[in-house]
Amino acid sequence: MATNKELLAKGVKYLFGALPLMFLGPSVFYNALMNKQNNWHYLVLVIGCAICITSVFLAFKGLKTMTDALFNDTK
Template identity: 65%
Template sequence: MSTNKELLSKGIKKLAWALPLLFIGPSVIYNAFINKENVWHYLVLGIGIAVCLGAVYLAFAGLRLLMRSLFND
């Protein structure tokens, strides 16, 4: 039972991209709720939600690749 190095590196890269997005997304959403009187409130809120959804997708995809590389589906 050997580890697939290519899938392992792809999974780690996806998780590395997800990590900053996990912090940036809630910060952008918080900023949108602070500035409700601004015209761009809904645009910033939408961007924050999209960043959070992207972080969740990248985290699950990275974990799936890690599991596939370790356990050889």
């Protein structure tokens, strides 16, 4: 059972892309909730939610790509 190293590297890149977003998203979300008196509150809240959703998407895509590389799931 050989591992597809290019596909595995691509999955690791997705996970490394998701890692900073996992910290940035909740920070932006918290900032939006603490500054409710500001006019930009809703915009910052939407941006924080989008960053969190992108982080989860990239993490799942990275894990799926890595499992495809490890178990030779060709499509």
